Amino acid sequence: MNLSTLELFCLVAKVEKFSTAANIMHLTQPAVSAQMQNLESYLNVKLFERTGRGIVLTEAGQIVYKHARKILQQFENMERELDELLSNKETKLVIGATSTVGDFAIPCTIWTFKEKYPKANIKLEILNLQEIVDKLLENKIDIAIIEGSVQHPELITKHVAIDKIILITSPDNAWANQDKISFEKLKEIPLMIPAEGSGVRKIFEEKLKELSMDIRDLNIVSELGSTAALKSLVESGKGISICCNLAVQKELRRNTLRAIELEEFNDLDISFQLIYPKDKYLSPLAHRFIRFLCPDDPAFC
Amino acid sequence: MGKKYVLDVLGEVCPVPLFKTKEKVTRELSSGDTLLVETDFPRAVRNIIDWSEKHGHHVKVIEIDEACWQVQVTKK
Known part of the structure; x- marks a missing residue:
């Protein structure tokens, strides 16, 4: 039993x-069910009644709800008050993040x-993966959120959320009418990709390699470090x-962009990770931010 | 039965959905009116629920699509 369960x-x-x-x-739904079952067995009461459309609270459930809200509110108040004790230095938190x-x-x-x-x-710095790793180790940023993964002996990695990599195009382009496109066909279309160091690109390249395809066979017209820039180029119809x-x-x-799947790929998952240095002092605020983003079961914005 | 208002904030990331909800509920709705907020941003759903409950407005959530929700806020 813990607060995130409540x-x-x-x-x-x-x-x-x-x-x-x-x-x-x-x-996942089983994860939610399991946590709710744990709560029921911890309190030894039935909290929900199943209906045709979903669930409703039992009488016991309503009592738990009334108090759970108060407990959560009380806890938040406690943390706010503890915040008042923090010095100016301790309230500073520098977060690094990749562009995506x-x-x-x-x-x-x-x-x-x-x-x-x-x-x-809080200060947010948008950097590429290598810069993030360097700055974390140099103590210039406290924690970072990245897409993809990084293996480094001095860094702790925590899973935050999972997403999919997709191909995007302007709806006005000729190739936008299909839901799927083959690798062969993709070779003919101007492709703009995230610059080296992007997690999206790394996963895309690895998947191609797995299928014995090479990113260099594609018609790459530009490489950009900013996701926002890539999006506006695609929106203006310059390519995929x-x-x-x-x-x-x-x-x-x-409907200013359309998603297309690559025929050869099934879902291409990408995970978001929180990373921070292993043996370094973390401020109370940094701890709280980590807990906020990764409670026992992760949840992402 | 109060009046129904619709607020489409699809594609907007927070805090925009919450800000627009707050403004509409506070300024335009009378007691008993309901605002139907449509959003595809999960955190916005949680923020709107929290805000509504804190201010005593009744709130209900319906999932329209796998990643799209209608949050119904009935003004206190």
């Missing part, structure tokens, strides 16, 4: 469906975190690019 319970109670809560928290993560998901996470801990003074699904949600919904 938090999840409150969300389940509110949305009245395990599957909805799972989607909102980036968890830093341009889209993280600003929201930082904002939500700051709502909870107003004293936090690869990126994380997460980074183009708005464009896909608004």
Whole structure:
């Protein structure tokens, strides 16, 4: 039993469906069920009643809900008050992020975190993977969020969330009418890819290699370090690019970009990781940010 | 039965959905009116629930699509 279980319970109670809560928290439905079962056996009461449409709280569930909310609120108040004790130096937190993560998901996470801990003074630096690793080891940034993975003996890695890599195109291009495209066909289309050092590119290249294909056979017209720049080039119809699904949600919904699958690939997953140095002092704020992003079960913005 | 309002914030990342929700609920809705907020941003769903409950508004969530939600906020 811990606070994140209570938090999840409150969300389940509110949305009245395990599957909805799972989607909102980036968890699987079995993971949500398991946590709720644990809570039920810990408290030794039945919390939910199954209905045709989902679940409703039992009478016991309603009591738990009423108190769980108070406990969570009380805990937040405690942390806020503890914050008041922090010196100015301790409220500083420098976060590094790769372009994919830093341009889209993280600003929201930082904002939500700051709502909870107003004293936090957070600086976000968008860097490539190598720069992030260097700066973490030089103590110039405290923690970082990256896509893909990094193996380094002096770094701790924690899983935050999972996303998919997709091909994106402008809906106006001739090739935009198909849902899938073959590697052979892709060779003919101008391709813009993230610059060396991008996690998206690394995973894309590795997958091609696995299938005995080479990225150099493709018609690469430019390599860019910024996801935002890649997106606007694609939007203007200059060619195809690869990126994380997460980074183009708005464009896909608004129909200014279209997603195409590569025939040879099944889903190409990419994970987001939180990394920080192993044997270094972490401020209370850094600890809290890590806990905020990676509770016992990870959830991402 | 109060009036129903719709707020489409699809594609907007937080804090935008919450800010727009706050503004509409606070300024435009009368007590008993409901705002239907459509968002595809999971954190926004959680933030809107938290904000609504803190301010005593009734809140309900419906999943429209696998990654798309309608958050119904009924003003206190």
